Amino acid sequence: MIQRKKAKRFQALLSVCRNNTYYRNLVKNVSTVEDLPKIPILSRDLIQRNLLLSNGINKRRIRYDSTSGSTGQPLRFIKDQQSSEGVKIATELLFNKWAGLNFGERHVQLWAYHTKSFYQNVWFKYLYNCRQFPPYYNTFDAFHPILEKIQSLRPNLLTGYSSALFLAASLIEEEDYNLNLPLKGIIASAESLLPYQKKFIETIFQTDVLMRYGAREVDNVGMECPERNGYHFIPSRYILEVVDSEGNLVNSGEEGRLLVTDLLNHIMPLIRYDIGDYAILSDELCSCGRKWPLIKEIKGRISDHLELPSGKSFPFLSFNVLFEQVSDFIREFQVLQKSTEKWVIKIVIAPNFRKKQILELERTLKEATNNEVDISLELVKKIQRTSTGKFKYIIRMNELSVNK
C-alpha cells in the first residue's frame, strides 16, 4: 500500500521534472524509484545557482520561504501550497499525538513567530489550540511573565527548539520557580540535544522529551515514537538516502550524509537534496509496531564539526560522548576555536564538581583530538547568549575577531 503510493507519487514528480529546465536532462534515464541514484545530488550551492522552478505551474501554488541559515548558508526556496500543505498539517497532528496530545488539547510552542494570514491565525489559535511564545530570553525577569502565561494556559504539550527548551529549564531551575504544568510530553526540534541536556529538561518539566527532525525546506520529516528507537519517517512522502563523501550509497546502519527527496513539492522539486546533516538509516522495524521506517540516528549538522590541524574533522557530538561521563557536574559548555591548534572550552559547572574531574576531562579531550589541539578548560558562571538570546555551542576564530 505504502509502496504503491510512493511509486505513484514518484511518477507524478517525474512527469513534473520532464517539464523543469534544471531536471529535464537529469531524469532522462529515470523510470522507477530504483533509478533515483542516477540523479545527481542536489547541494545548496546548486539550488542557489539554478532556478528549480517547474514550468506551467499555477502561481497560486507558490509559497516563498527561506531558511535562516543555521548551517551558515541561508537559502531561499519555494514550497508547493497545493500538494504538501495538508500532509504537513496531518503529520504535525500525528506527531503531537505520539507525544501524548489528543486533538483539541492545548499546546504551547517556544518558537520563532512567522507571519500568518487571518485564517491561519484562526486555525492556529482556535482549532489547533496552540499558543506561540518567543524562544529565547536573556534573563529570568524577561522570561517570568511568559512563564506565568504558559502556566495559566495549562498546556498538555510543549514544543520548542532544543536550545530554547534547555534555556527555559535552566532559567526555571536558577530561580527555583514552582512549575506546575499538566504536560503529557515535550517535542524538541531543530537542534540535537546532548544527553545531559535532555535529562535536565525532563527533570525540570517532569515529562519525556521526544525528538523531531525536519527542516523548513521539507517540513517535519520524522519523529521519535515513545519507544525512542530512532525517528520514524513518512515513507509515502520522503525517500531518504545516506551517501559517503564520494556520493555513493552506504549500507543501512552506516553513517553518511543524508539526502532527502520530497515527493510532494512539484513547484520546486527537491530531489536527492543534501540537507546538511549526517545520519544513519535502519532497516529494522520499531518495537512500537508502527510500520514507518526509521532513521536510527541524526548525527547533527555538518556545520557542527571542527577541523583538526591534520585536516580531519572532529564532530561536535564527540564532546557529547566525552562529557556524558561527567554529565552530573557540567551544566553547559561552549567551544571557542581560537585557532586550528588552540581551543578554549568554557564550562558552567554544578556545585558538586571535583578538581580531579576537570583535569581528567582535559586529558581525555586532548586524547580525543589525537593531541593535535591545545585544549584548555575555563570554568565560568554563565555563558553569554548572542544579541538575539541564542546559545552557540561553537564560536569559531573568524567570529571571535568579529565579536571582539
Ligand SMILES: [Zn+2]
Ligand atoms: Zn516506534
